Amino acid sequence: MTDRASFSRRQLFQLGGLTASAIGASQLLAACGGSDGGSGSAGGVLIHGATGGSTKDTLDPHSPVTAPDIARCCNLYEPLLFWDENYQIAPALAESIEPSADAKTWTVKLRQGVTFHNGKSVTPEDVLFSIKRVADPKAPTSAGVALAPIIDFDGTKKVDASTLTIALKTPYAVLDYLLAEYTFGIIPTDFDIKKPVGTGPFSYQSFTPGKSSTFAKYADYWGDVAKIDQLQIQDFSDANAQINALQAGQVQTVDNLPYNLIDSVKGQGGQVLETQSGAWVPFTMRVDQKPFSDNRVRQAMRLIVDRQQMIDQALSGKGTLGNDLYAPFDDAYAKELPQREQDVEQARSLLKSAGAEGLQVQLFTGDDIGSVAPSAAALFKQQAKQAGVDVRVVKKNPFYGDDYLKYTFAQDFWNTRNYIPQAAVCALKSGTYNETHFDNAKFAGLISSAQAQTDDAKRNSLLQDAQKIEYDEGGYIIWGFRRQVDAVAANVKGVSTSKYLPLGSYRFNKATVS
Amino acid sequence: MTSAQGLGGAEQIELPERADAPGAVAPPRGRFGALAWALWLARRLGLAVLTLWLVSILVFVATAALGDPVRAILGRDYAANQARVDQLNGLLNADQPLVQRYLNWLGGLLTGDLGTSLTGLRPVSELIGSSVVNTLGLVLVSAVVMIPVSFGVAMLSANYRRRRPDTVIQTILLGLAGLPEFVVGILLVALLSTSVFHLLPAVTISSPTGHPWDQPRAMVLPVLTLVLAVSPYVARIVRATLLEVLDSDYVELARLKGIPEGVVMRKHALLNAIVPGIQVIALQLAYLAGGIVVVESVFNYPGIGKQLVDAVNAHDVPLVQALSMIIAAVYVVVNLVADLLSILFTPRARTAISS
Numbered sequence: 001m002t003d004r005a006s007f008s009r010r011q012l013f014q015l016g017g018l019t020a021s022a023i024g025a026s027q028l029l030a031a032c033g034g035s036d037g038g039s040g041s042a043g044g045v046l047i048h049g050a051t052g053g054s055t056k057d058t059l060d061p062h063s064p065v066t067a068p069d070i071a072r073c074c075n076l077y078e079p080l081l082f083w084d085e086n087y088q089i090a091p092a093l094a095e096s097i098e099p100s101a102d103a104k105t106w107t108v109k110l111r112q113g114v115t116f117h118n119g120k121s122v123t124p125e126d127v128l129f130s131i132k133r134v135a136d137p138k139a140p141t142s143a144g145v146a147l148a149p150i151i152d153f154d155g156t157k158k159v160d161a162s163t164l165t166i167a168l169k170t171p172y173a174v175l176d177y178l179l180a181e182y183t184f185g186i187i188p189t190d191f192d193i194k195k196p197v198g199t200g201p202f203s204y205q206s207f208t209p210g211k212s213s214t215f216a217k218y219a220d221y222w223g224d225v226a227k228i229d230q231l232q233i234q235d236f237s238d239a240n241a242q243i244n245a246l247q248a249g250q251v252q253t254v255d256n257l258p259y260n261l262i263d264s265v266k267g268q269g270g271q272v273l274e275t276q277s278g279a280w281v282p283f284t285m286r287v288d289q290k291p292f293s294d295n296r297v298r299q300a301m302r303l304i305v306d307r308q309q310m311i312d313q314a315l316s317g318k319g320t321l322g323n324d325l326y327a328p329f330d331d332a333y334a335k336e337l338p339q340r341e342q343d344v345e346q347a348r349s350l351l352k353s354a355g356a357e358g359l360q361v362q363l364f365t366g367d368d369i370g371s372v373a374p375s376a377a378a379l380f381k382q383q384a385k386q387a388g389v390d391v392r393v394v395k396k397n398p399f400y401g402d403d404y405l406k407y408t409f410a411q412d413f414w415n416t417r418n419y420i421p422q423a424a425v426c427a428l429k430s431g432t433y434n435e436t437h438f439d440n441a442k443f444a445g446l447i448s449s450a451q452a453q454t455d456d457a458k459r460n461s462l463l464q465d466a467q468k469i470e471y472d473e474g475g476y477i478i479w480g481f482r483r484q485v486d487a488v489a490a491n492v493k494g495v496s497t498s499k500y501l502p503l504g505s506y507r508f509n510k511a512t513v514s
Numbered sequence: 515m516t517s518a519q520g521l522g523g524a525e526q527i528e529l530p531e532r533a534d535a536p537g538a539v540a541p542p543r544g545r546f547g548a549l550a551w552a553l554w555l556a557r558r559l560g561l562a563v564l565t566l567w568l569v570s571i572l573v574f575v576a577t578a579a580l581g582d583p584v585r586a587i588l589g590r591d592y593a594a595n596q597a598r599v600d601q602l603n604g605l606l607n608a609d610q611p612l613v614q615r616y617l618n619w620l621g622g623l624l625t626g627d628l629g630t631s632l633t634g635l636r637p638v639s640e641l642i643g644s645s646v647v648n649t650l651g652l653v654l655v656s657a658v659v660m661i662p663v664s665f666g667v668a669m670l671s672a673n674y675r676r677r678r679p680d681t682v683i684q685t686i687l688l689g690l691a692g693l694p695e696f697v698v699g700i701l702l703v704a705l706l707s708t709s710v711f712h713l714l715p716a717v718t719i720s721s722p723t724g725h726p727w728d729q730p731r732a733m734v735l736p737v738l739t740l741v742l743a744v745s746p747y748v749a750r751i752v753r754a755t756l757l758e759v760l761d762s763d764y765v766e767l768a769r770l771k772g773i774p775e776g777v778v779m780r781k782h783a784l785l786n787a788i789v790p791g792i793q794v795i796a797l798q799l800a801y802l803a804g805g806i807v808v809v810e811s812v813f814n815y816p817g818i819g820k821q822l823v824d825a826v827n828a829h830d831v832p833l834v835q836a837l838s839m840i841i842a843a844v845y846v847v848v849n850l851v852a853d854l855l856s857i858l859f860t861p862r863a864r865t866a867i868s869s
Contacts, residue, residue, distance in 0.1 A: 055634040247708040248716035
């Protein structure tokens, strides 16, 4: 089973790293900045300056690759459910999705009166077609990777004109998480990628990979009909040019603003949107290899990290503290576990009792993890020195090469996810990207019971027990979660933030340009 | 005096009185002259094709030596997604021997089939078509502005030689020549679009149906940047040649005959200084056509330089091969045209061919 969701996001992050590497040049520009904002744009068009984009760009609803692809997906297509601005499940094309008591059969009630851009109504057949495309066992797309092995296509069928059931082979109580991903857009049975139609607030007009794409307001949209007439998404391979365009009034919104350009944008009258995200760049220790096979060494390493300093330096202060646990937006997040802080004395004594005084380790990092990783690695080397640990930082190029998942001590990147889907890929033996080689029978049992538990409170309690195990014995050092920063021109209103995706999950239908 | 031009200054200086008296040198006439010219052109064209063929081998071998692009493109998906591996290997004809693959590729190239992009999964010609046109358009507009500007500056400078205006011009030219293009670009953007004045668009917003010049104002800064980047070289070469010519005996004689200085400059000096100018212009234009990645990045200009960098990063072999061949072809063609013009402007070389 591959996890293309995280793969494609990882590529995105790489793109982010590339743009961040242009920082030197942008600082030069920032130094030249210092007057008020640019002139407004013509009435009904909003031009979004998207980070990255290349000939890899695609309009495929289920396999977006680049950041502009995500923006296009969010405006063209819609899933059955959607993650709202607080990373909570909200209804979209489905009015409700209810599980059976055993979490094996899910009943989907479709919203009435929703039409595709070609005027055709959304039917259960379209939903079934989309599910089959996403969860194709031979080639599952990013949202389908977790669904493909458990879905029972024989039992998944239409009930009546507005209802269908999704049948699973094994219980999965958080199916709604998968159905809410933006990569699970519902498309009609006669979908044609050359003339793509979805149900989103904007309909397709034109598309040139690596350059630009345009979309028109969809007047029959079931939700908030767009206030602007046209949306254009313009690719930018250079952050410098992207911010110049914002300041010259040529684009109205910019996603993933590099932290060092925040002051430059503010200084010119632009609006900076900032929100918490659940994205993390952990240190990964292999629990099955020396020296980290001894839990005391792992705990010592976790105590060595000065988390606030990591955030201040590696994230320019734009982050929230991590407690070696992921999925901070999950209701089950174990908030009551004490915040781990730097404790060099205890780290020394743990290392001593493990017979690992004067420990020497290699820490593998790479630019393709993202720009945060190498600076965090360099900082960790300094912090470890205080506890007498000699860390040698080794830069791999590419990091995600043949040695990935084999490094004893390294780093990685993960985007916002809830606990069960995240643990499934990174903390179970079967996980595709289990960098720490974590394999704990009790933990796996808890996760599997939680997957079958439809009662939220009971499930959360099981997941908190699982998190306690990772907190005490896991191989991750999770020091923080970065903040999402985007920029909007002074003359734009109606673009808010979302913990899910940049620029309020790219919901441009609420935006106005004056 | 440029070394790019094989004909030395001394030779030209011996020719002037024929050069400024049109008709004194017999242009190629009659069957014999035409045949000679045709032969010369055929030989040059043959050499150009040979060059391109050698380049094609080099490009193919170099891209093949980069390792397995499929592994690089799929990364961690390589082991898990056999369907994609087979699809990409099929596009690359990876099962065939290298020579066979080269011949297929060359055959495609000659028939206008540039293959299929590995990352975009679309025909390469479709993906690069508009970028190629955009870059050529930018270079052409820059050339149209740059050539008269450089010659004008050179003549002005030569006219005031070793006096204050000349010194000032030379200092500015040297300064500009020392600045990298992207610094010039960033400074122009800060000055004219974002920080000081808000007169011009800072970047190119591509309109999906047309080309960047559909919005002429957006072309101003990229063109200005390229003109500022390239003109100093051309102007300095032309000025140096002009000075050499102005010091020569025949110009002195022309002045003694009482011909006004302006006419001396235009008719006697400039025509003889033009050949090194053509050569350096050709070199600069070929350099620009190769894709000015940094300038394209600063202005988000949708040209081939950025696309080539993208393609290399993405290990998109067919795209890299096609763009490399196009850039090589532009180099060859521009140089061929420059040589042709140089000969037409050099009477001795002209007569050498037709007699």
